[in-house]
Amino acid sequence: MATGAGVLRLEEGPPAEPIHQSTRERDSATQRRTARVAQTLASPALGLAKISLTFGGVAALRDVDLEVARGEIRAVIGPNGAGKSSLLNIVSGLYRPDRGQVQFGEHSFDQVPTARLAAHGVARTFQNLALFKGLSVFDNVQMGLAHRVRAGFLRQIMGSPLARRIEEENRAAAKEVIGFLHLDDVQDCFAGTLPYGVQKRVELARALVARPKLLLLDEPFAGVTLAEKQELSQHVRNARDSLGATIVLIEHDIGIVMELSDRVAVLDYGRKIADGTPDQIRADPAVIDAYLGVAHEDDTELAV
Ligand SMILES: Nc1ncnc2c1ncn2[C@@H]1O[C@H](COP(=O)(O)OP(=O)(O)OP(=O)(O)O)[C@@H](O)[C@H]1O
Incomplete structure (x- = not known):
């Protein structure tokens, strides 16, 4: 039987406040999710095929398949050491899998070229903040366009009109995303x-500043307060709804995951043990066993 203690063990911050939806709201949200996934699965934004990775004798990932539909918010969850970060590191090219393929749209890779990640329309955030703390918010945001600046380096030092135009475009893009995320008031503060x-x-x-097609979020809600979680999750949803980004997130806060995601994949000991809508995952006995490490009963649900 699922116990609160078991679930709390998985969370780094306070548990998410349950969002109460009416049955009709929940049904129509489910219908929208199903339509979105069905519409776009023919041409996934991200496909992983038979990904395996070992560290010495430890199998971090074993034959993991994953499809992420365009415009979907897709979560990957699992207990500590299940392989979530390893998976994200493979998708962003930091790790090379022993076997398997990563596909972004039409392009397929044995190892994702990290340096060309932005060119493929992929961006990621890190579990531990990777901001330049001594730079302003504005400058930090502009760093998300560093690949464009580098491309125009020679033109820049020559002060060409094209370099000036790129710089203006970059500043405009940074300003726009700062407004989108309600950061105007702090844009000049040191991060x-x-x-x-x-x-x-x-x-x-x-x-988001480079308008990625695929956004990888590594524990975006870790260490933030309950109010900040609610606000941040709305921004993640807006990034999908208004900017059209497909989002993959790994996250320990199951409450937020279930509320935010269209589909959830569950890893345990490097294997994918479940994949489905939040409702399917909540009721999946294998998931409950993986999280709680106890024998399940037929009517048990994941307590979130
Ligand atoms: N660089 C590494 N060197 C050696 N072993 C590693 C390395 N990275 C991950 N592992 C091992 O691979 C397995 C999966 O780890 P991973 O960090 O991917 O899991 P996780 O689900 O992200 O865990 P957590 O939720 O605790 O961050 C673990 O057994 C871990 O110890």
């Missing part, structure tokens, strides 16, 4: 002086 939850938002802005 390191801001509350942790705001810094997380700055990191999200930096990832």
Whole structure:
């Protein structure tokens, strides 16, 4: 039987406040999710095929398949050590899998070329903030366009009109995403002086400034307050709804995951043990066993 203690063990911050939806709201949200997934699965934004990875004798990932539909919010969850970060590191090219393929749209890779990630329309955030704390919010956000600046380096030092135009475009893009994430008031502050939850938002802005097609979020809600979680999850949803980004997130806060995601994949000991809508995952006995490590009963649900 699922116990609160078992679930709390999985969370790094306070548990998410349950969002109460009426049955009709919940049904229509489910219908929208199903339509979105069905519509776009023919041409997934991200496909992983038979991904395996070992570290010495430890199998971090075993034959993991994953499809992410365009415009979907897709969560990957699992207990500590299940392989979530390893998976994200493979998708962003930091790890090379022993076997398997990663596909972005038409392009397929044995190892994702990290340096060309942005060119493929992929951006990511990190579990531990990777901001430049001594730079302003504005400059941090502009760093998300560094690949464009590098491309125009020679033109820049020559002060060409094209370099000036690129710089203006970059500033305009940064300004726009800063407004989108309600960071206008703090855009001139040093990033390191801001509350942790705001810094997380700055990191999200930096990832979004290049308008990625695919956004990888590594524990975006870790360490933030309950109010900040609610706000941040709305921004993640807006990034999908208004900017059209497909989103993959790994996250320990099951409450937020179930509320935010269209579909959830569950890893345990490097294997994918379940994949489905939040309702399917909540009721899946294998998931309950993996999280609680106890024998399940037929009527048990994941307590979130
Ligand atoms: N760089 C590494 N070197 C050696 N072993 C590693 C490395 N990275 C991950 N592992 C091992 O691979 C397995 C999967 O780890 P991973 O960090 O991917 O899991 P996780 O689900 O992200 O865990 P957590 O939720 O605790 O971050 C674990 O047994 C871990 O110890």
